[in-house]
Amino acid sequence: MANILVIAEHAEGKLNAAVSKTLAAAAKIGGDVHVAVLAADGAAVAEQAAKLDGVAKVLVVNNAANANPVAAVLAPQIAELAKNYSHVLFPGTTFGKDLAPRVAAKLDVAQVSDVMAVHGANSFDRPTYAGNAITTVETPAGTVVATVRLASFTAVGAGGSAAVETVSVSAAVPSHTRFVKLEAQKSERPDLQSANRVVSGGRALGSSENFKVIFDFADKIGAGVGASRAAVDSGYVPNDMQVGQTGKIIAPELYFAIGISGAIQHLAGIKDARTIVAINKDPEAPIFEVADIGLVGDLFQVVPELTGKV
Amino acid sequence: MKALVSVKRVVDYNVRIQVKSDGSGVVTDGVKHSMNPFDEIAMEEAVRQKEKGKITEIVAITIGGDKNEETLRSALAFGADRAIHIKEAGDVQPLTAAKAFAAVMKKEGAQVLFTGKQAIDDDANQTGQMVASLLDIAQATFASKVELDGAKATVTREVDAGLETLEVDLPAVITTDLRLNEPRYLKLPDIMKAKKKPIETVSFADLGVTAAAGLKTTKTAAPAGRSKGVMVKTTDELIAALKGKGLL
Numbered sequence: 005m006a007n008i009l010v011i012a013e014h015a016e017g018k019l020n021a022a023v024s025k026t027l028a029a030a031a032k033i034g035g036d037v038h039v040a041v042l043a044a045d046g047a048a049v050a051e052q053a054a055k056l057d058g059v060a061k062v063l064v065v066n067n068a069a070n071a072n073p074v075a076a077v078l079a080p081q082i083a084e085l086a087k088n089y090s091h092v093l094f095p096g097t098t099f100g101k102d103l104a105p106r107v108a109a110k111l112d113v114a115q116v117s118d119v120m121a122v123h124g125a126n127s128f129d130r131p132t133y134a135g136n137a138i139t140t141v142e143t144p145a146g147t148v149v150a151t152v153r154l155a156s157f158t159a160v161g162a163g164g165s166a167a168v169e170t171v172s173v174s175a176a177v178p179s180h181t182r183f184v185k186l187e188a189q190k191s192e193r194p195d196l197q198s199a200n201r202v203v204s205g206g207r208a209l210g211s212s213e214n215f216k217v218i219f220d221f222a223d224k225i226g227a228g229v230g231a232s233r234a235a236v237d238s239g240y241v242p243n244d245m246q247v248g249q250t251g252k253i254i255a256p257e258l259y260f261a262i263g264i265s266g267a268i269q270h271l272a273g274i275k276d277a278r279t280i281v282a283i284n285k286d287p288e289a290p291i292f293e294v295a296d297i298g299l300v301g302d303l304f305q306v307v308p309e310l311t312g313k314v
Numbered sequence: 315m316k317a318l319v320s321v322k323r324v325v326d327y328n329v330r331i332q333v334k335s336d337g338s339g340v341v342t343d344g345v346k347h348s349m350n351p352f353d354e355i356a357m358e359e360a361v362r363q364k365e366k367g368k369i370t371e372i373v374a375i376t377i378g379g380d381k382n383e384e385t386l387r388s389a390l391a392f393g394a395d396r397a398i399h400i401k402e403a404g405d406v407q408p409l410t411a412a413k414a415f416a417a418v419m420k421k422e423g424a425q426v427l428f429t430g431k432q433a434i435d436d437d438a439n440q441t442g443q444m445v446a447s448l449l450d451i452a453q454a455t456f457a458s459k460v461e462l463d464g465a466k467a468t469v470t471r472e473v474d475a476g477l478e479t480l481e482v483d484l485p486a487v488i489t490t491d492l493r494l495n496e497p498r499y500l501k502l503p504d505i506m507k508a509k510k511k512p513i514e515t516v517s518f519a520d521l522g523v524t525a526a527a528g529l530k531t532t533k534t535a536a537p538a539g540r541s542k543g544v545m546v547k548t549t550d551e552l553i554a555a556l557k558g559k560g561l562l
């Protein structure tokens with residue numbers, strides 16, 4: 005039977021919602037599921053993790069060096085914990101993507117990136133070529149190290165009450181990497197990765213001032229806000245809003261692509277959206293090939309009109 | 315300071331990917347290939363750091379068959395001083411690639427390795443981190459700004475929450491994100507000059523590397539398609555359509 009260790013991502017004492025989706029993938033594999041919280045003081049985070057369905061135990065590793073999520077510091081500790089497990093799973097966030105390969109290399113095993121379906125303890129589907137080719141892979145002997153594609157799994161419930169155990173590890177942590185700062189975008193809007201509705205704007209917006217039409221509409225319908233790479237590169241909005249192959253992969257119920265052409269790299273981020281609405285002035289724009297509902301028109305006219313009417 | 319830059323030959327990002335009907339993989343024969351876009355950014359960064367006097371020598375490095383020479387020639391045209399071709403045909407996965415790059419890093423005494431954050435064919439996003447792990451050195455992934463300063467580097471990283479800054483001691487591995495820079499267009503004189511620059515050819519055996527056990531791909535399939543949608547003409551129709559689906 006599988007013994008699965010899920011690595012908890014957290015910040016400022018709050019467990020990241022991605023962990024719950026990672027647990028959903030763990031549940032598909034089946035077996036005993038433990039969550040590891042590495043922190044300066046992990047008590048509060050462990051308490052949240054202990055409530056998630058399917059968790060049998062929460063391990064807490066307290067160490068001042070774990071105050072910020074530095075992969076080089078966390079990896080040797082996780083590699084040591086991994087000795088007791090058949091699987092180590094990470095959320096497919098920038099945290100997990102940075103950290104998992106560092107652990108896999110320590111364990112000398114291949115890694116499965118972006119698990120989107122589980123066929124068994126050693127067989128998984130994962131996307132390649134910006135999601136244009138889905139491969140089924142089998143892992144070799146040894147610990148299975150994987151990151152989980154969040155858009156492919158639904159968060160588990162929070163009706164559990166797992167035991168919390170503080171453990172110590174002896175692995176030496178390096179001092180060659182020092183956290184300096186995090187400039188986080190504070191936003192009152194729903195989080196892009198868990199929002200039910202997302203409105204994204206593209207290059208067509210033309211400036212950060214003009215992006216207001218997107219924000220106004222999003223706020224009216226209670227949506228999170230995303231953007232194409234072109235909009236981010238042009239400086240209209242910050243990087244953490246990029247949706248796509250190399251940005252965030254999202255799966256909202258409702259997605260609006262506004263003034264976005266529909267490049268394959270952008271589509272890679274929205275394939276799992278339930279309903280895609282495209283607004284574009286070019287009837288030939290590729291976004292209309294994937295849109296469930298399309299409207300040809302000038303966004304600067306259409307979007308304020310929508311904001312007024314919904 | 316010597317820098318290594320890994321450059322992978324991949325199917326060009328503009329190509330529409332075709333999955334083979336027998337599920338054995340994607341069509342790559344006769345398809346345009348080019349340098350992985352993130353590796354172009356890595357090359358550009360190394361060259362800019364050299365222009366600023368922070369780096370003295372740039373060595374481009376690739377793993378793959380004969381055709382990877384084209385990729386190395388592009389890297390040399392960008393401004394690499396020389397190149398190393400690890401000639402190994404067939405599927406080379408991140409852990410094996412990382413072992414080879416770690417071996418070269420050591421042999422060359424390089425202070426920094428620039429890799430792309432991910433190769434756009436396997437979309438693994440693993441190799442750079444694995445090299446750093448194998449060598450027990452620092453890593454700064456998804457870089458959008460790099461300042462090299464003697465024995466250390468200050469790197470701004472694109473993370474889900476925003477921008478994170480790390481300070482790392484060298485040697486280190488830095489993986490590039492999209493906004494680090496905009497790669498230059500290669501000019502003909504540079505392409506001509508690149509033809510005369512040296513490429514050294516080595517094998518895994520020469521580097522003392524044995525291929526690690528990798529993932530076995532048992533099937534490759536096209537993603538589930540989306541069914542054709544409807545076009546509406548007015549915002550009222552759009553709102554009605556959304557209400558009809560229970561979405562508003």
Ligand SMILES: Cc1cc2nc3c(=O)[nH]c(=O)nc-3n(C[C@H](O)[C@H](O)[C@H](O)COP(=O)(O)OP(=O)(O)OC[C@H]3O[C@@H](n4cnc5c(N)ncnc54)[C@H](O)[C@@H]3O)c2cc1C
Pocket residue numbers: 205206207208231232233234235246247248249250251252262263264265266267268269270273283284285286289301302303304327351352434
């Ligand atoms: C390695 C790599 C990774 C990448 N990763 C990503 C990624 O993660 N995410 C991503 O988004 N892109 C990514 N890209 C970039 C991608 O290829 C496209 O360049 C980008 O998505 C284009 O953004 P856009 O649709 O906003 O701009 P454009 O392609 O310029 O499209 C603008 C659209 O707006 C329409 N328009 C203009 N004016 C109006 C108006 N007034 N009203 C309505 N419509 C209007 C136009 O008809 C056009 O269709 C990546 C590229 C590479 C090479």
Ligand SMILES: Nc1ncnc2c1ncn2[C@@H]1O[C@H](COP(=O)(O)O)[C@@H](O)[C@H]1O
Pocket residue numbers: 320321322323350352353375376377378406408411428429430431432433434436437438439440441442
């Ligand atoms: N065969 C290869 N040849 C050259 N560079 C590679 C190779 N494989 C991986 N890399 C480097 O590692 C980065 C990340 O690749 P991956 O981990 O496969 O997504 C790429 O952007 C390249 O810089």
